[in-house]
Amino acid sequence: xxxxxxxxxxxxxxxxxxxxxxxxxxxxxxxxxxxxxxxxxxxxxxxxxxxxxxxxxxxxxxxxxxxxxxxxxxxxxxxxxxxxxxxxxxxxxxxxxxxxxxxxxxxxxxxxxxxxxxxxxxxxxxxxxxxxxxxxxxxxxxxxxxxxxxxxxxxxxxxxxxxxxxxxxxxxxxxxxxxxxxxxxxxxxxxxxxxxxxxxxxxxxxxxxxxxxxxxxxxxxxxxxxxxxxxxxxxxxxxxxxxxxxxxxxxxxxxxxxxxxxxxxxxxxxxxxxxxxxxxxxxxxxxxxxxxxxxxxxxxxxxxxxxxxxxxxxxxxxxxxxxxxxxxxxxxxxxxxxxxxxxxxxxxxxxxxxxxxxxxxxxxxxxxxxxxxxxxxxxxxxxxxxxxxxxxxxxxxxxxxxxxxxxxxxxxxxxx
Amino acid sequence: xxxxxxxxxxxxxxxxxxxxxxxxxxxxxxxxxxxxxxxxxxxxxxxxxxxxxxxxxxxxxxxxxxxxxxxxxxxxxxxxxxxxxxxxxxxxxxxxxxxxxxxxxxxxxxxxxxxxxxxxxxxxxxxxxxxxxxxxxxxxxxxxxxxxxxxxxxxxxxxxxxxxxxxxxxxxxxxxxxxxxxxxxxxxxxxxxxxxxxxxxxxxxxxxxxxxxxxxxxxxxxxxxxxxxxxxxxxxxxxxxxxxxxxxxxxxxxxxxxxxxxxxxxxxxxxxxxxxxxxxxxxxxxxxxxxxxxxxxxxxxxxxxxxxxxxxxxxxxxxxxxxxxxxxxxxxxxxxxxxxxxxxxxxxxxxxxxxxxxxxxxxxxxxxxxxxxxxxxxxxxxxxxxxxxxxxxxxxxxxxxxxxxxxxxxxxxxxx
Numbered sequence: 001x002x003x004x005x006x007x008x009x010x011x012x013x014x015x016x017x018x019x020x021x022x023x024x025x026x027x028x029x030x031x032x033x034x035x036x037x038x039x040x041x042x043x044x045x046x047x048x049x050x051x052x053x054x055x056x057x058x059x060x061x062x063x064x065x066x067x068x069x070x071x072x073x074x075x076x077x078x079x080x081x082x083x084x085x086x087x088x089x090x091x092x093x094x095x096x097x098x099x100x101x102x103x104x105x106x107x108x109x110x111x112x113x114x115x116x117x118x119x120x121x122x123x124x125x126x127x128x129x130x131x132x133x134x135x136x137x138x139x140x141x142x143x144x145x146x147x148x149x150x151x152x153x154x155x156x157x158x159x160x161x162x163x164x165x166x167x168x169x170x171x172x173x174x175x176x177x178x179x180x181x182x183x184x185x186x187x188x189x190x191x192x193x194x195x196x197x198x199x200x201x202x203x204x205x206x207x208x209x210x211x212x213x214x215x216x217x218x219x220x221x222x223x224x225x226x227x228x229x230x231x232x233x234x235x236x237x238x239x240x241x242x243x244x245x246x247x248x249x250x251x252x253x254x255x256x257x258x259x260x261x262x263x264x265x266x267x268x269x270x271x272x273x274x275x276x277x278x279x280x281x282x283x284x285x286x287x288x289x290x291x292x293x294x295x296x297x298x299x300x301x302x303x304x305x306x307x308x309x310x311x312x313x314x315x316x317x318x319x320x321x322x323x324x325x326x327x328x329x330x331x332x333x334x335x336x337x338x339x340x341x342x343x344x345x346x347x348x349x350x351x352x353x354x355x356x357x358x359x360x361x362x363x364x365x366x367x368x369x370x371x372x373x374x375x376x377x378x379x380x381x382x383x384x385x386x387x388x389x390x391x392x393x394x395x396x397x398x399x400x401x402x403x404x405x406x407x408x409x410x411x412x413x414x415x416x
Numbered sequence: 417x418x419x420x421x422x423x424x425x426x427x428x429x430x431x432x433x434x435x436x437x438x439x440x441x442x443x444x445x446x447x448x449x450x451x452x453x454x455x456x457x458x459x460x461x462x463x464x465x466x467x468x469x470x471x472x473x474x475x476x477x478x479x480x481x482x483x484x485x486x487x488x489x490x491x492x493x494x495x496x497x498x499x500x501x502x503x504x505x506x507x508x509x510x511x512x513x514x515x516x517x518x519x520x521x522x523x524x525x526x527x528x529x530x531x532x533x534x535x536x537x538x539x540x541x542x543x544x545x546x547x548x549x550x551x552x553x554x555x556x557x558x559x560x561x562x563x564x565x566x567x568x569x570x571x572x573x574x575x576x577x578x579x580x581x582x583x584x585x586x587x588x589x590x591x592x593x594x595x596x597x598x599x600x601x602x603x604x605x606x607x608x609x610x611x612x613x614x615x616x617x618x619x620x621x622x623x624x625x626x627x628x629x630x631x632x633x634x635x636x637x638x639x640x641x642x643x644x645x646x647x648x649x650x651x652x653x654x655x656x657x658x659x660x661x662x663x664x665x666x667x668x669x670x671x672x673x674x675x676x677x678x679x680x681x682x683x684x685x686x687x688x689x690x691x692x693x694x695x696x697x698x699x700x701x702x703x704x705x706x707x708x709x710x711x712x713x714x715x716x717x718x719x720x721x722x723x724x725x726x727x728x729x730x731x732x733x734x735x736x737x738x739x740x741x742x743x744x745x746x747x748x749x750x751x752x753x754x755x756x757x758x759x760x761x762x763x764x765x766x767x768x769x770x771x772x773x774x775x776x777x778x779x780x781x782x783x784x785x786x787x788x789x790x791x792x793x794x795x796x797x798x799x800x801x802x803x804x805x806x807x808x809x810x811x812x813x814x815x816x817x818x819x820x821x822x823x824x825x826x827x828x829x830x831x832x
Binding site for chain 1: 605606608609610613614620621622623624625627628629634635636637638640641642644646647
């Protein structure tokens with residue numbers, strides 16, 4: 001039980017013992033009001049190059065600065081054991097979700113505890129400047145959240161902030177396979193229940209303007225709509241925001257799958273929550289995908305998925321994905337690829353499910369038996385397959401399904 | 417018609433010709449984004465003593481700094497003519513409402529035009545540091561708004577911001593005599609209609625954090641709840657916030673009766689409104705009552721109004737109201753009172769309805785025939801009478817009446 005949590009969970013709670021020390025653990029969980037954390041955010045916002053020397057993000061440094069914890073093999077195994085299924089490749093390879101807060105202290109989703117998943121959707125323009133993969137649909141964070149929901153049979157709520165795009169975003173989220181019996185998608189405009197608005201105000205009262213500006217990486221010149229947004233993003237972490245889901249004032253714990261750069265934002269709600277009688281939400285934090293240079297400027301067409309998409313992805317991968325291969329075939333056969341800087345291999349690690357094939361490609365490429373062009377071809381196929389699969393699923397999502405997922409309704413079988 | 421107002425009023429509009437130049441008119445209506453206006457607010461907030469040398473507020477200077485306009489005799493007479501009744505003493509004596517924006521340019525309430533009155537309620541702690549008369553109930557601004565409603569037969573909406581005090585505030589407002597057929601009282605928490613929230617966001621998008629901090633006279637250290645409040649206060653000036661009142665997208669003009677120190681706050685919405693397709697609301701602005709030194713620290717009891725109140729008011733007036741009388745009766749008989757610094761006479765001007773009696777007291781006091789004690793006695797009687805009358809009216813206000821005034825409902829006969 002967190003100190004300061006005044007309301008008790010009404011369901012049984014399975015306490016998981018500490019199994020092993022974490023890699024990169026700091027002496028204490030640094031919350032948003034400490035000077036070290038503030039300085040870290042300052043650094044991230046004003047000097048992002050410090051954390052990405054030579055274009056590669058230094059995640060170890062980021063974890064250290066933020067004061068969160070690396071996910072180690074023991075934790076991955078524990079999650080898999082509790083989920084009764086193999087760990088997701090995003091976890092087992094450390095290729096995407098790699099850090100956390102509080103996942104190792106009784107805050108793990110289990111099939112026994114009530115638990116709420118709360119992945120933030122993309123924010124308004126300028127809110128999340130570090131997320132480069134917007135055009136790479138489907139959104140990997142939602143794919144992973146769906147994995148967690150399916151593994152633990154727990155409810156998920158997600159706030160889509162932009163009214164204009166909310167229905168389109170909702171379709172992408174639904175296409176990831178979320179269970180309508182356990183999922184509530186809403187926007188801060190469509191869902192104006194008093195309980196939610198009151199939680200926004202309760203959080204807002206406890207965050208200074210200065211902190212809020214720091215969280216969004218903005219300035220006093222930003223409009224007050226953006227600056228006052230962090231409490232809106234934070235409030236869905238408080239279960240009482242949803243009286244239609246938790247009418248008996250239940251207190252499920254909450255897990256927020258988010259990108260590491262959102263850590264300051266949710267560190268804020270972790271700081272505020274116990275002050276107003278809630279559990280601290282725990283976090284599971286992802287890396288960002290290395291950018292395919294130029295990807296932000298063009299979008300993949302949704303029309304004619306089976307032919308056009310492959311060509312578009314092929315063009316993009318061939319043109320932009322930085323290669324760690326050598327300058328000539330002869331040299332490459334001799335020296336092999338430098339996997340540390342090679343972008344295609346990182347994408348394959350991310351997109352290819354099959355571990356054996358992935359290891360095989362890595363070895364062949366590193367030893368020079370496989371050429372960059374061949375790796376890119378495999379990558380193109382993997383991305384195309386995933387995008388096509390998502391677009392087929394998305395095409396099945398009707399307006400009625402969006403209405404159903406976004407309806408303010410009880411979720412009778414949301415647990416177990 | 418304002419430039420930028422994209423929606424037309426659906427009802428006929430009476431255009432009143434300019435009758436006379438205003439006193440203190442500036443070349444142009446200075447809106448919130450100009451440097452001069454910003455500097456003025458800065459001055460008011462950081463150096464209030466500049467505007468109140470020797471404890472007396474320099475309203476001329478304030479009007480000049482803010483760029484609003486003094487209400488002159490011609491305007492008072494025009495209001496009275498349109499209202500078909502004598503001008504309220506607050507207007508005709510210039511003792512309370514003394515300045516305005518846009519009341520002289522076709523933005524006057526008439527019995528023909530659709531018009532909406534929108535007096536702001538008191539804000540959250542720290543929001544309106546310049547309002548010293550909080551304990552002097554009934555709230556004079558609401559008394560005046562009720563006069564306008566009764567004169568022009570127009571609807572009024574008012575937002576009471578603090579949940580805890582909202583019902584108590586509502587009772588005081590109702591006790592001022594508002595017409596339930598034309599009045600909607602709400603809080604930003606109880607009234608969570610999407611249209612209202614969307615207007616808050618539309619305004620928030622167009623106000624920088626810096627401006628918002630300036631409007632509240634705060635700093636970056638203030639919490640984001642307070643800093644993001646100006647759009648909440650501003651949004652009720654936009655008729656589309658109330659689809660239950662104006663379902664056909666009518667565009668009544670809006671008049672905001674407020675204290676002069678709220679000018680920066682509503683200058684903001686005057687600036688923003690035309691950008692999002694609304695009329696600029698006009699303002700009618702009051703002075704503040706001179707403080708009875710020490711009044712803030714004690715409250716008048718509501719119990720046993722007929723005896724206790726008189727005694728409490730007597731004690732307070734005798735103890736705190738600064739006298740412009742002379743140090744001895746002999747000297748006073750000879751020199752008379754200095755009305756410029758005398759607080760009791762200012763309060764009598766404010767509270768006493770009878771013009772003849774007021775002029776008589778002024779003359780007798782100034783010439784030394786009336787003593788400070790006698791003036792204070794008359795003042796005590798006047799305040800007591802008003803407070804007692806209000807408390808009797810307030811005692812008649814039932815919980816059901818509060819429910820009725822605050823119900824989200826159409827107002828079928830709100831005009832005329």
